[in-house]
Amino acid sequence: MVSSEVLSVVVPQTLFGVGATGKLGELVRGFSPTKILIVTDPGVESAGLIDVVQTPLVAAGFKADVFARCGVEAPVTVIEELRQKIVSEKYDLLIGVGGGSTMDTTKAAGVLAADASLTVRDLIDGKPIGASIRKVMIPTTAGTGSEWSSAAVITLDTEDGRTYPYFTDKNYPDAVIIDPELTKNLPAKATAHTGMDALTHAIEAYTCCRASIVSDMFATTAIKLVAESLRPAFAKGGLNIEDRYNLSIAASAAMAAGSVAGVGVAHFLNVALGKKAQISHGSTVALLLPYVMEFNLVSNPAKFAEVATLLGEETCGLSLMDAARQSVVAVRRLLTDFGMPQTLSEVGVTEADIPELVDELMTYQSFPIAFMNPRDVSAKDATNIYLSAL
Numbered sequence: 001m002v003s004s005e006v007l008s009v010v011v012p013q014t015l016f017g018v019g020a021t022g023k024l025g026e027l028v029r030g031f032s033p034t035k036i037l038i039v040t041d042p043g044v045e046s047a048g049l050i051d052v053v054q055t056p057l058v059a060a061g062f063k064a065d066v067f068a069r070c071g072v073e074a075p076v077t078v079i080e081e082l083r084q085k086i087v088s089e090k091y092d093l094l095i096g097v098g099g100g101s102t103m104d105t106t107k108a109a110g111v112l113a114a115d116a117s118l119t120v121r122d123l124i125d126g127k128p129i130g131a132s133i134r135k136v137m138i139p140t141t142a143g144t145g146s147e148w149s150s151a152a153v154i155t156l157d158t159e160d161g162r163t164y165p166y167f168t169d170k171n172y173p174d175a176v177i178i179d180p181e182l183t184k185n186l187p188a189k190a191t192a193h194t195g196m197d198a199l200t201h202a203i204e205a206y207t208c209c210r211a212s213i214v215s216d217m218f219a220t221t222a223i224k225l226v227a228e229s230l231r232p233a234f235a236k237g238g239l240n241i242e243d244r245y246n247l248s249i250a251a252s253a254a255m256a257a258g259s260v261a262g263v264g265v266a267h268f269l270n271v272a273l274g275k276k277a278q279i280s281h282g283s284t285v286a287l288l289l290p291y292v293m294e295f296n297l298v299s300n301p302a303k304f305a306e307v308a309t310l311l312g313e314e315t316c317g318l319s320l321m322d323a324a325r326q327s328v329v330a331v332r333r334l335l336t337d338f339g340m341p342q343t344l345s346e347v348g349v350t351e352a353d354i355p356e357l358v359d360e361l362m363t364y365q366s367f368p369i370a371f372m373n374p375r376d377v378s379a380k381d382a383t384n385i386y387l388s389a390l
């Protein structure tokens with residue numbers, strides 16, 4: 001599909017490979033840093049992954065300090081704490097090691113530390129951002145794809161407690177290492193949740209109204225890789241390094257697709273739902289995805305039928321709409337296989353919660369929904385999607 005707009009694809013310098021973290025010292029030497037800070041969370045640190053990162057740094061003659069205080073959904077209190085540390089101790093290279101929240105914390109602290117006049121509210125309000133402390137990202141999950149994104153999601157825990165995305169080219173890392181060795185011991189549940197987040201990015205980007213041949217090449221690759229590799233990685237990911245590798249590539253590719261084309265309603269419904277349901281981001285978007293796909297099917301049945309094929313469904317002999325519906329069946333099969341929740345009732349949401357969720361959605365998300373989703377969404381539509389998901 002030819003796009004009517006000029007598209008921009010930014011892919012940071014990325015080392016791919018099993019054991020690629022071993023090249024970190026050489027990579028860092030190219031930046032000639034004077035002081036390095038590894039940014040991570042307590043779980044990654046206790047899993048021993050920081051040792052894997054420190055070893056090649058030490059071998060290359062570098063010393064790196066560790067900030068292991070990142071939290072879920074990048075709270076502003078932690079971002080500001082990290083900013084102060086970067087500024088007061090004069091770090092000039094950050095190495096973000098973790099999942100999406102850690103990478104987003106690194107991004108936000110990096111731009112705030114580079115400009116003393118900048119506030120967190122400025123980021124959310126879209127104020128131009130001039131610089132960032134240089135940063136390398138090493139994801140330890142295969143899901144968010146934050147390493148290939150200009151976006152970061154931060155939580156205003158000091159104000160309304162909501163999560164907000166902001167976008168700037170200064171969020172792109174200076175380098176990325178995609179090393180499946182760092183994801184191979186991820187527990188089965190986290191593997192499924194993060195993998196389904198990547199799949200949701202890919203399906204929503206592939207079917208959204210801004211999709212193009214450029215975004216499609218990333219999205220279709222990601223859907224195919226998740227279809228091949230998420231089940232074996234869930235079952236015994238420590239042994240199936242090839243599947244871990246595929247999922248890591250899928251996560252980055254899915255985010256590249258989302259960066260070019262955007263995402264769909266599952267992600268925007270999730271923003272409203274996130275605090276209420278209190279489950280992981282991957283779990284909520286994946287829970288919502290089949291209901292959103294059912295709603296969006298009429299917008300482009302051919303593309304949903306292609307999703308079904310990429311996910312391994314047999315569609316020969318079916319009408320186009322029936323083939324498209326098989327894409328929903330395929331996503332539900334994955335959720336069933338992973339034991340993930342498939343209804344809002346399972347995650348503590350009741351019918352009485354829905355008016356507030358819809359109000360939140362229409363107040364804060366109506367612009368991106370209109371811009372990206374392939375079908376217009378009224379408040380009544382959103383209500384019906386939530387009701388169908390109960």
Ligand SMILES: [Fe+2]
Nearest residue numbers: 197201281285
């Ligand atoms: Fe996501």
